[in-house]
Amino acid sequence: MRKEFSACYDLVVYQIYPKSFKDSNGDGIGDLLGVLSKLDYIKDLGANAIWLCPIFKSPQCDNGYDVSDYRAIDPMYGSMADFDRLLAAAHEKGIKVILDLVANHTSSEHEWFRQARSSRENPYHDYYYWAEEPLTDWRAEFGGSAWEYNEPTGEYYLHSFAVGQPDVNWTNPKVREEYKAIVDFWVAKGVDGFRCDVLDHISKDFEKGLDRNGPHLHEYIRELFGRDHLQDIYTVGEAETTEESILATCGEDRRELKSVFQFSHLAVGRKGRYTPVPHKMDEVKKILTDWQDFTAKHDLLYILLTDNHDRPWFNSRMGNDGALRYESATNIATMVYLLKGIPFLYEGQEIGCANSLFSDISAFDDVECLGYYKEQKGVLSEEKLLEEINFGSRDNTRRPFAWDASPTHGFTDASAPWLPYATRSDEINLASDLASEKSVWRYYRDLLALRREHVSIRRGSFKQVKKWKKDCFIYVREYEGEKILVVCNFERTQKITGLPEGRLLLSNVRRDGANGVYAPYECAVYDLTK
Numbered sequence: 001m002r003k004e005f006s007a008c009y010d011l012v013v014y015q016i017y018p019k020s021f022k023d024s025n026g027d028g029i030g031d032l033l034g035v036l037s038k039l040d041y042i043k044d045l046g047a048n049a050i051w052l053c054p055i056f057k058s059p060q061c062d063n064g065y066d067v068s069d070y071r072a073i074d075p076m077y078g079s080m081a082d083f084d085r086l087l088a089a090a091h092e093k094g095i096k097v098i099l100d101l102v103a104n105h106t107s108s109e110h111e112w113f114r115q116a117r118s119s120r121e122n123p124y125h126d127y128y129y130w131a132e133e134p135l136t137d138w139r140a141e142f143g144g145s146a147w148e149y150n151e152p153t154g155e156y157y158l159h160s161f162a163v164g165q166p167d168v169n170w171t172n173p174k175v176r177e178e179y180k181a182i183v184d185f186w187v188a189k190g191v192d193g194f195r196c197d198v199l200d201h202i203s204k205d206f207e208k209g210l211d212r213n214g215p216h217l218h219e220y221i222r223e224l225f226g227r228d229h230l231q232d233i234y235t236v237g238e239a240e241t242t243e244e245s246i247l248a249t250c251g252e253d254r255r256e257l258k259s260v261f262q263f264s265h266l267a268v269g270r271k272g273r274y275t276p277v278p279h280k281m282d283e284v285k286k287i288l289t290d291w292q293d294f295t296a297k298h299d300l301l302y303i304l305l306t307d308n309h310d311r312p313w314f315n316s317r318m319g320n321d322g323a324l325r326y327e328s329a330t331n332i333a334t335m336v337y338l339l340k341g342i343p344f345l346y347e348g349q350e351i352g353c354a355n356s357l358f359s360d361i362s363a364f365d366d367v368e369c370l371g372y373y374k375e376q377k378g379v380l381s382e383e384k385l386l387e388e389i390n391f392g393s394r395d396n397t398r399r400p401f402a403w404d405a406s407p408t409h410g411f412t413d414a415s416a417p418w419l420p421y422a423t424r425s426d427e428i429n430l431a432s433d434l435a436s437e438k439s440v441w442r443y444y445r446d447l448l449a450l451r452r453e454h455v456s457i458r459r460g461s462f463k464q465v466k467k468w469k470k471d472c473f474i475y476v477r478e479y480e481g482e483k484i485l486v487v488c489n490f491e492r493t494q495k496i497t498g499l500p501e502g503r504l505l506l507s508n509v510r511r512d513g514a515n516g517v518y519a520p521y522e523c524a525v526y527d528l529t530k
């Protein structure tokens with residue numbers, strides 16, 4: 001195993017959407033002191049790192065992914081003093097802090113862009129991409145053309161995402177210096193890592209029509225993170241995930257990123273963002289297995305995840321969020337988090353959160369689904385549109401965390417939060433989960449404890465067992481004689497025989513007398529160590 005990975009394999013990252021985690025001052029918006037007040041909660045669960053989605057000054061056209069000052073905390077979240085307190089408290093509790101670095105674009109309110117758009121002669125003009133006529137026919141991720149006219153200079157600027165998110169011109173060496181200085185600013189404060197937003201977009205090739213993964217991508221990443229003093233910093237990129245590209249970014253001696261997210265298993269069960277398609281968990285199993293094999297072969301870090309702030313709940317799409325919600329949520333957790341890699345959990349996953357059902361578009365805030373709504377209004381019926389948006393909106397996972405069943409769910413003292421609570425918050429909240437015999441939270445806690453206690457789960461090899469057996473995922477993790485067997489049955493009852501005998505370590509249902517028969521979503525973990 002690569003030396004620099006050793007510490008990474010012990011990480012368990014808990015992703016926080018700051019706006020929706022915990023409000024400390026009664027304005028209905030989550031904030032840094034809210035996060036501070038929940039550090040013990042995160043620790044008790046078993047995570048040892050937090051990733052904070054952007055907390056920097058921002059007009060919030062894309063919930064902070066439009067940064068107007070990279071060195072300031074948005075007042076809505078608190079102050080720099082609050083951040084310093086949070087960082088110190090986290091470190092004291094053994095929790096690392098990972099920030100979100102948004103380097104492909106700034107906010108149109110960023111001082112660089114205000115200057116840049118004022119005149120062609122302005123020294124910041126070259127910090128962005130300009131053209132007298134749109135250079136390409138690219139569509140912006142959040143709707144409309146990717147090129148927006150700018151009156152004062154009589155030019156168009158590029159925005160791969162919202163109009164308020166102009167793309168930064170990384171071919172300009174001054175821009176690269178700026179981002180290096182931003183990274184150094186936060187590292188000097190003591191942060192432990194960065195999650196790098198859409199990092200593959202920072203190099204483009206207009207002639208070849210490439211809006212990402214351009215010819216200078218790797219050179220730029222190395223320039224940013226290859227510097228000696230950053231070699232102990234943890235980095236995970238949101239970037240191109242072809243095998244070739246991952247090798248180029250994370251391969252030994254590349255000095256680029258430690259890891260890159262793989263999202264292919266999260267595309268199962270849907271076409272584009274808004275259309276469900278028939279699916280099988282076996283498809284997910286196949287993808288996970290292929291990545292386990294690939295990352296083992298090349299000694300790469302793999303990220304274990306099912307949820308984040310950009311996707312509706314995995315369990316709602318791929319599992320069962322009805323009568324078997326507990327069984328399915330814990331089964332999925334077992335299947336994914338006992339694999340080799342770094343677990344990333346998203347807030348709310350640990351209580352088995354599920355998608356919402358709203359009947360009015362006013363319950364949504366996300367720039368992406370609102371852009372889609374605008375484009376499709378009149379094309380699709382209102383009912384159909386809402387059905388699609390309920391299924392696919394990113395707001396599903398961005399709703400305020402329900403800590404209890406009270407009217408404000410322990411999230412805030414304000415009468416209403418910034419975004420309506422999930423429609424099932426009365427039923428799905430932390431207090432109710434803990435009061436239940438079937439607690440998703442307690443299962444997650446035990447599962448993460450198992451990872452900590454067994455080196456084979458953290459560092460061991462991965463081998464699939466009964467590869468061709470359908471509707472289940474069975475594998476063995478092994479490290480220097482320690483051997484763990486993981487059995488996850490999917491949605492139908494089936495007999496699974498011929499497995500090696502071992503001591504039961506964990507299961508999501510009572511296993512006694514089961515005689516090889518696994519109920520829907522039943523899973524079990526055995527110690528096979530001789």
Ligand code: GLC
Nearest residue numbers: 062065102161197198309310
């Ligand atoms: C990433 C973020 C997403 C954001 C986009 C633009 O995909 O995860 O939330 O909207 O980049 O910054």
Ligand code: CA
Nearest residue numbers: 023025029031
């Ligand atoms: Ca607040």
